[in-house]
Amino acid sequence: MNVILIALIALGAIGLIGSLLLYLVAKQFYVYEDPRVGQVEELLPGANCGGCGFPGCHGMADACVKAKDATNSLGTLFCPVGGNDVMANVASTLGLEAGSAEPKLAVVRCNGNICARPKVAVFDGAKSCAVAAATFSGETGCAFGCVGLGDCVKSCQFDAIHMNVETGLPEVDETKCVACGACAKACPKFVIEIRKKSSMKSPTPKRVWVSCVNKDKGAVARKACASACIGCGKCQKVCKFEAITVENNVAFIDNEKCKACGMCVSECPTGAIHATEPVMIVVEKLKAKKAADAAKAKEEAAKKAAEAQAAPAAEAVPSDAKAEPTEVKAEPSAKKTAE
């Protein structure tokens, strides 16, 4: 009996002292936090990727609440992972109107694959782009392009970017990329850019970008890499929307202005301008038309040269040429409807 009593008292006393301690500590170190922060944080994806510019989802939630109190709007705060849906939920929780932002994703602006960009030296240090970039100009003649050691792959928390073994360049998985920007930050050469997923409203993303950041003069760039942007400015001339600027020997497409017409892609002499599949279909047609035009011009020249001779013109050419204009016309009209 005595033993049980002692045990009970002892355990009870320990429990009491412990709870008292816990209570006092909790009281002493209590930090008030706006309950809304917790509510907002619950809505956020919890990836803690830092894509919003804050250290984690808690920081973002805190910032949202503060923004609401200070300006009564969420301003530019945006969770790239959750996207518009999550931000709408956050806004409604805080009693605000939902804004919207267009979906974005990471775009690799280098197409200097192993064939186009021959190696001139071998890097033999720690396997990291950052270390390689700090060591020297690069394994190839291009000092601006992708280093190819995969710092971006390591930085991605969403398994959305992978090295393509054949090209030696990273590739972004569109379905997984949330545009958190971690890869863009990790890239020591600033090759990766966060761009709008699609320049146009379209079921499949329409996106055109210059896949090169080489600032060397045209000849130097070309020598280092067969698919470098040489800053020739042809794309700038052909663009009807003033979306392209050429600065420091490299073109840049403003994706706010770009209408994804594909003209620049077909014009680029080195193939440095890349586009997504739906744009490329148009581009193929543009190119075919161009080739046909060239063939026609050649033929006409040949005709003039040999006027006396009758022209047994190939029938395929006119039919192609006919098909082209309709397609090109279809494009602007589609844009109009989109606008």
Add this chain to the structure above:
Amino acid sequence: MKTFKLGGVHPAANKLSAGAPIEVAAVPAMVAIPMAQNLGAPSKAIVAKGDKVKVGTVIGEPGGFLSSYVHSSVSGTVDKVDVVEDATGKKVPAVFIKVEGDEWEESINRTKEIVRDIKLDKQQIIDKVKEMGIVGMGGATFPTQVKLTPPPTAKPECVIINAVECEPYLTSDHSLMLAHPEEICIGVQILEKAMGVNKAYIGIEANKPDAIELMRKTVAAGYPEIEVVPLQLKYPQGGEKQLINAVIGREVPSGGLPIATGALVQNVGTAFAVYEAVQKNKPLIERIVTVTGKSVAKPSNFLARLGVPIADLIAAAGGLPEDTGKVISGGPMMGKAMPDTNSYMVKGCSGILVMKNEEARRREAGPCIKCAKCVHACPMGLQPNFLSRYSELNMLAEAEEERIYDCIECGSCQFSCPANRPLLDWIRQGKPKVMGILRQRAADAKAKADAEKAAKEAAAAK
């Protein structure tokens, strides 16, 4: 024999070109003089295409406080102002000069006579050093005039001449001492005068007994305030902090300037350049460079003009061997590997080292076995294994706690790592990031203090 107190390693010396006489390298038909030849801001080219220049004509002006003048090393016509690759393949602006004859500026004293009398006073010496484009010749290329004007709080006591040459292979300082001992001593005296001190030490590692003896003899003949200090063989004795520690036993405080110990360290090559600048009015247009390597046919010491193609120098030493795996600008411990041999001689290039294929490749890195050899090798008392790990994982707060900012990047840790881990590769990633944080913090603290001070003054005014 004296040496520094912490860490250090013993790489094989391989001084293949020791004893080779100084040969004057041929002047090519065209030189390209890079404008980024010093630590700090690059110089600004002040000549244009078609300008006629002589040897010693100023072609580049300082681009900032921490910057220096660049002079033409040849006479001829400026061909173009373009970019060239520096030792790491990065593009830097450079002046291309087509060589025509060898006409020197009249103000330069080209005679061989030794001018012993120092006529200039303290400030004139510093101005002359600046005007003649002198930078630290050990490889760091710190503008010398800046180093000769320490903050007013510093109390200089002595000059320490760095003739250690602890880098394996390199012999440029060694051959310079053998060729021009007296000029070096006068250069030291000039440096003493510029600093207002009357004591100098010349630290030489014990593997150069002929240089130690010759310098001692020269000093005994009329430079009583200079002391030749033989030093025990150990890398990195030529590091500024290690040298001060070895010679006068003091430690440069962490984060402080070396002058806080009362010592001004200058490379022996700088002392010679200062002599030529002050006594002979000769700008820094040439330097001694060692071209060496186990596979090089004729390891040599060349007196080469700035802007000479590196490839020419290698050719003069017997050409680039077939099995070359690496070409290094500088020594094997701290030099920079070059992606190709298309770069040009600069003020800081003390050696060109050619390595064979089998020497050049790093062995594959294994897991860290925590043997602590890096800790024992570190001359700064750091723990490189942790620093490397923290840098790799971007754990900057921890790296700061481990004093990554004290790292002198000597490479002793990586040299001694049995697992061949690229320790210094990673430490070099973390160090500038932590330094940036520290600078930002200091700037913030200063801004805050200033704001408080201003607020106080405003309150007082009211």
Add this chain to the structure above:
Amino acid sequence: MLNVSLSPHVHSGNSTQKCMLQVLIGLCPALLWSFYQFGSGAVIVTLASVAFCVLFEFLITRFLLKTPSTLGDLSAIVTGVLLAFNVPSNLPIWIIAIGALVAIGVGKMAFGGLGCNIFNPALVGRVFLLIAYPVQMTTWPTQAGYADVETGATPLALIGQYINGVANVQLPEIMDCLVGQTGGSLGEVSACALILGGIYMLVRKTITWHIPVAILVSAFVFAFLFFGFDATIAVEELLCGGMMLGAIFMATDYVSSPMNNRSQLIYGCCIGFLTIVIRRYGAYPEGMSFAILIMNAFTPLLNKYVKPTRFGVVKK
């Protein structure tokens, strides 16, 4: 094409394999002595232990982890020899196999292989066997041979009995302990041979003096204090049992020991102290293995809080 990397461009030529080889060479004198002292038993136990350690490491890397083999770094062989050194020379082979499995499997590979383990693998194996098979692990042969050999008390047991006032107990001869003509685990008996190996490793800079000296000094001091201020006993405490083996080969294990001079000194002193406390007041006559394992657990802490002497940092 030229190679490009950051400096340094040269390397000392040292490698993990070479370090381990130095340790193996350092172990040789003691191994040879054990062959002399315990004859076929020592040979069988050592070979079995090394073979099982290598086998288990191979099997684990090959079939469990599916990573390239790590046998080339020789660390499995070192673990095997050290495990053998820590067991009696008449231990059945199946027990050795279990010990090797625990040492390599639990002590090393479970943590991620070489460089990642917290505890000295050989000691993990040894302590596991000591607790699981106390009878076999504490029956000490006193003569050469494997099966059916005469067994007797170890000098440590004798000292223990002597200090506790058991009648008719003589202290062991210092000379016997020094040379190794006593009973005990097969590698620990000859202090002389172990010291010889230790000096070799010191000369080849495989280890530094800090840990062994700290252990021996602190063990001597505390033995003197705890064993009745008798210098003879204090010296015998150093020479007998696993003290020398532990101080020179087990506590200096790279992976599980701290990394700078100061923390190594603290680590060594604590091991010396704990060993003597366990020997004097614990249930086991031997305390070295436990002391080292306990301090292994403190190594990360020592690494975190004890910093080396910094250059240019003045103490305030």
